[in-house]
Amino acid sequence: xxxxxxxxxxxxxxxxxxxxxxxxxxxxxxxxxxxxxxxxxxxxxxxxxxxxxxxxxxxxxxxxxxxxxxxxxxxxxxxxxxxxxxxxxxxxxxxxxxxxxxxxxxxxxxxxxxxxxxxxxxxxxxxxxxxxxxxxxxxxxxxxxxxxxxxxxxxxxxxxxxxxxxxxxxxxxxxxxxxxxxxxxxxxxxxxxxxxxxxxxxxxxxxxxxxxxxxxxxxxxxxxxxxxxxxxxxxxxxxxxxxxxx
Numbered sequence: 123x124x125x126x127x128x129x130x131x132x133x134x135x136x137x138x139x140x141x142x143x144x145x146x147x148x149x150x151x152x153x154x155x156x157x158x159x160x161x162x163x164x165x166x167x168x169x170x171x172x173x174x175x176x177x178x179x180x181x182x183x184x185x186x187x188x189x190x191x192x193x194x195x196x197x198x199x200x201x202x203x204x205x206x207x208x209x210x211x212x213x214x215x216x217x218x219x220x221x222x223x224x225x226x227x228x229x230x231x232x233x234x235x236x237x238x239x240x241x242x243x244x245x246x247x248x249x250x251x252x253x254x255x256x257x258x259x260x261x262x263x264x265x266x267x268x269x270x271x272x273x274x275x276x277x278x279x280x281x282x283x284x285x286x287x288x289x290x291x292x293x294x295x296x297x298x299x300x301x302x303x304x305x306x307x308x309x310x311x312x313x314x315x316x317x318x319x320x321x322x323x324x325x326x327x328x329x330x331x332x333x334x335x336x337x338x339x340x341x342x343x344x345x346x347x348x349x350x351x352x353x354x355x356x357x358x359x360x361x362x363x364x365x366x367x368x
Contacts (some may be wrong), residue, residue, distance in 0.1 A: 127264070133344065135343065148217050149195050152322075156250060168322060171321060171322060173311065173319035173320065173321045174319060174320045175317060175318070175319050175320075176191060176262070176310065176318040176319060176320055178226045178271065178275065180267070180270050180271070180272045181263040181270055182194060182243065182266060182267055182270070182272075183247070183248040183265060183266040183268060184248070184263075184266075185248070185252075188300070189265070191272075191310065191318055192312055192316055192318050194239065194241055194265065195239050195310075195312050195318075196239045198234070198237050198238060198239045199237055199311060199312050199331070200237055200238045200239065200288050200309065200310070200311055200312075201238075201239050201241065201309070201310040202233065202238050202239065202240045202307070202308075202309055203241055203307065203308045203309070203310065203311070203312075204219070204222060204223065204226070204240075204241070204242045204243070204305075204307055204332065205224075205243060205244075205273060205276065205278040205305060205306040205308065206219045206223065206242045206243065206244045206264070206305075207244070207278075207303040207304065207305055207308065208217045208244035208245070208246040208250070208251060208303075209244075209245050209246060209279070209302050209303050210245060210246050210247060210250070210268065211246075211250075212246060212250070214254055214360065215244070215256075215258075215360075216303070216305070217355070217358045217360055218305065218355045218358055219305050220258065220282075220358075220360050220361070221333060221335070221355070221358045222305070222329060222332040222333055223242060223260060223262070224258075224335075224361055225242060225332055225333065225334045225335070226242070226260065226262040226332070227260060227261050227262055230261075230262055239263075240262060240263070240266070241262070241263045241264070241265060242263070242264040243264075243265055243266075243272065243273070244264070244266060245257075245265065245266070245267055245268055245273050245279055245303070246266060246268065247266055247268045248265070248266040248268070251264050251265075251266055257362065258360065258361070258362065269310075273303075276303075276306065276308050276320075276323060277291070277292060277293075277306060277323065277325065278292075278303060278304050278305065278306040278325070279302065279303055279304075280292075280300065280301070280302060280303075280304075284300070285300045285301075285302065287299060287300070292304050292325060292326075293326040293328075294325075295327040305325065305329050306323055306324065306325045306327065306328075306329065307323065307324050307325075307329055307331065307332065308320065308322065308323040309321045309322040309323070359367060
């Protein structure tokens, strides 16, 4: 049972003795352990999903030239793709996708040492990708699927015909927010013979797995501190567009 809270503190939060705080903290710890065990179980179920062989010959423009999907693995057996929202002609990438990408450079070396090649893919031509990447100072590998069906086939880009219906198929269901691009993460595997398989994709709030900042914000008293609006990430800016802080 929670302790009775009678003494208000900063921001109206209750202030209690260390002993009372410890009792409530232990109760919360039990819930956190439940969540950890559930997360581990879901991860096992995710890894147990069947695979789909990728039959189509996708090609990508990279800094090293034209590459197939199999060649993007860079000698590893697992490929982790961020579907980055940057369509042809856009002046800059999506702020939320950029927020995701801000976490990539630090993770890359660790992922590679666990047999995972991380990469970002966008429909914009490579020159437009490189222009924005230089502005943001990112080092991770980012390639262009311009002219291929890759983004459409994996559910993150939508044709004018699909948009004209007023509803698209996104995140494994009907989505009433038609837009040219939406974010996603996809995982591919390659066997010893070089065949490529699609093992997993996640969309919508599933992409928060790349947003380490959110995990830190969830620890502090104000949390994510977002307004009650449809687009909760309205506060996010490109990291070079925030106003100077206090």
